[in-house]
Amino acid sequence: MTDTAVDTEVPAADQHPVGNPLSDGLRHGRVPLPSVLVIFGATGDLTKRKLVPALYALAADGLLPPGFSIVGAGRSEQSTETFREAMREAVAKYGRVPLREDLWSVFSDGMRYCEFDLDADDGLNDLAENLEELDRERGTSGNRIFYFSIPPSGFAPLAERLGREGLTREEDGGFRRMIIEKPFGRDLDSARELNGKLHLAFGEEQVYRIDHYLGKETVQNLLVFRFGNGIFEPLWNRQYIDHVQITVAENIGVEGRGGYYEESGALRDIIQNHVIQLMAIVGMEAPSKVHGETVRDEKVKLLRAVRPIHPDDALSHTVRGQYAAGWIDGERVPGYREETGVAENSLRETFVAMKVDIDNWRWAGTPFYLRTGKRLPKRATEIAIQFRRVPHSPFGGRVETPAGLLPKDSIDPNLLVLRIQPDEGITLRFSAKVPGQSMRIRTVNMDFLYGSAFLTESPEAYERLLLDCMLGDRTLFAREDEVEEAWRICTAILDGWRSQPPDREGTANYESGTWGPEAARDFMARDGRQWRRL
Ligand SMILES: NC(=O)c1ccc[n+]([C@@H]2O[C@H](COP(=O)([O-])OP(=O)(O)OC[C@H]3O[C@@H](n4cnc5c(N)ncnc54)[C@H](OP(=O)(O)O)[C@@H]3O)[C@@H](O)[C@H]2O)c1
Structure with a gap:
């Protein structure tokens, strides 16, 4: 499967000590090396909140190899015991699976804490000693994953330090990998600079850039939906699809992270990574296999086909907005500029809508509309594939629609909705005859609900991604060129926005609890279309 996967046809009990809870489920899954x-x-x-609870859930599912160990490296002085206790509380509070004492005891045995301050010179001696000790005691054989869960300003210096101290070289046969979290830069130049610096210490094949959306079950199901079914792919093109809408709506505000948000905004925070990744999966060609580089190659090809938006055209291709005070779920909420850490004259966008044209044979003339925003009426992520209308309605007369009785040629077009969150599932909308003597037509929905079709609980995105990294499977991680292509699209918009700033009043242009600024509706109406009501 991958260079570091162990085939587990042999029952776990034959491979590992009986009674080891970490090996309970190793029967048919993919098992990484220690x-x-x-x-x-x-x-x-x-x-x-995420990493240690995800690792514990992998342990509970029997997916971690024996000997798997965690070293927590942090600035504060604390003992391994104190760290273990803090992690125990975290698993109890945030874990997907309940804490079990016998499992916790085995899991936490492999946990160490060591002090590390990026700004101090003595640096990594303590860590290097711990790693050697773990290799000796727990058979981890030099296999190491470095998770950069520090502020982005520390990414390049930390990689440089690890490289300088010889911790990234794979000469002893063990693997060395690094995982980083977004943001991968804040524009095209800084993303290239960051990639360049990471590559001084790690080869691209050692770098795992997490976009946790790609770890979600429903996003992976998109691949199965498109390429595991014969009936949709023939329709998946400009001939049958009128347009695609991708929405990531949040009902929360900046939740105490005003300082961070002032530096990022909706385009950098959501569109550049999550939404563009979803667009790439919806739009890409079929990969020859869902493994290794093939999926990432196809995604990059799609992103390269995105028509560049010149900064001068940024305003005609996008709508930006910022939430004003309003009501969410019956509660009064403040405007963005009243949030802690936000400048009272901030122009930072909390809402973006944009149109993307893809210049290839599959999509020419079929635009993708992307939108995201904070403090919208509900939390929802979905991809809506809007098919073309029937070319001619043979029914005559009138048809029932939510807007009343309309001529039959206004029969609603078919719609396929892929819901990513919260109620993961797929809905197909089509026309049906209303029972009775006359030919009345109405649209109905056929629903597939992930939760009720499969009775097993989905793993958290971080579980899947951490396991994939241990296995050396990079399919669901963002590659250097993907990230740079996504920045190419977004940087031109940022440049255009910077040179044409909104006036002060023009920015706080939508009330919390509404679907964004009026301009977003007009933007779609100009193309003769409308946003889906979610
Ligand atoms: N939290 C999320 O859900 C989330 C989601 C997406 C991306 N991310 C990204 O993930 C990373 C971590 O996020 P977070 O929310 O965990 O941030 P956080 O709560 O602020 O934690 C940052 C950690 O980095 C340590 N640190 C800071 N400067 C350091 C230095 N000079 N030397 C050594 N350690 C240093 C801090 O140590 P002290 O405790 O000693 O200050 C702390 O342990 C960030 O890059 C963030 O952008 C987080």
Whole structure:
């Protein structure tokens, strides 16, 4: 399967000591080689909310190899025991699976804490000693994953430090990999610069850039939906599809992260990574296999076909907005400029709508509309494929629509909705005859709900991605050229926005709890289309 996967046809009990809860489920899954995960930033939010709970869930599912170990590296002084206790509480609070004492005891045995301050000179001695000790005691054989869960300003210096101290070389046969979190730069130039610096210490094949959307079950199901079914692919092109809408709507505001958001905004925070990744999967050609570089190659080809938006055209291809005070779920909420850490005259966008044209044979003339925003009426991520109308309606008369009775040629076109969150599933909308003597037509929905079709619980995105990294499977991670292509699209918009700033009043242009600025509706109406009501 991959260079580091172990085939597990042999029952677990034949391979591992009986009674080891970490090996309970190793029967048919993919099992990585023993390794150490070093988490830089082990005292941070991501470590406790996502990383360690995900690792524990993998352990509970029997997917971690025996000997798997975690080294938490952090600035504060604390003992391994204190770190273990903090992680135990984190798993109990944030974990998908309940904490079990016998499993926790085995899992936490492989946990160490060591002090590390990026700004101090003595640096990594303590870490290097811990790693050697774990290799000796737990058979991790030099296999190491470095998780950069630190602020982005530390990514390049940390990679440089690890490289300088010889911790990234794979000469002993063990693997050395690094995982970083977005943001991968803040525009095209800084993304290229970051990639260049990472590559001084790590080859591209050692770099795993996490976009947690790609770890979601429903996003992976998109690949199965498109390429595991024969009936949709023949329709998946400009001839049958009128346009595609991708929406990532949040009902929350900046939630105490005003300072961070002032530096990023909706385009950098959501469109550049999550939404463009979804667009690439919806739009790409069929890969020859879903493994290794083939999927990433196809995604990059699609992104390269995106028509460049000249900065002068940024305003005609996008709508930006910022939430004003309003009501969400019956509660009064403040405007963006009233949030902590936000400048009272901030022009930062919390809403973006944009149109993307793809210049290839499959999509020419079929635009993709992307939108994201904070403080919208509900949390929802979905991809809507809007098919073309029937060329001619043979029914005559009138048809029932939500807008009343309309002529039959206004029969609603078919719509396929792929819901990513919260209620993961797929809906196909089509026309049906209303029972009765006359030929009345109405649209109905055929629904597939992930949760009720499969009774097993989906793993968290981080579980899948951490396991894939251990296995050396990079399919669901963003490659250097993908990230740069996504920045190419977004940087031109940022440049255009910068040279044509909104006036102060023009920015706080939508009330919290509404679907964004009026201009977003007009933007679609200009093309004779409308946003889907979610
Ligand atoms: N949290 C999320 O859900 C999320 C989502 C997407 C991306 N990310 C990204 O993931 C990374 C971590 O996020 P987070 O939310 O965990 O941040 P956080 O809570 O602020 O934690 C940052 C961690 O980095 C450590 N650190 C900071 N400067 C350091 C230095 N000079 N030397 C050594 N350690 C240093 C901090 O140590 P101290 O405790 O000593 O300050 C802390 O452990 C960031 O790059 C963030 O952008 C996070």
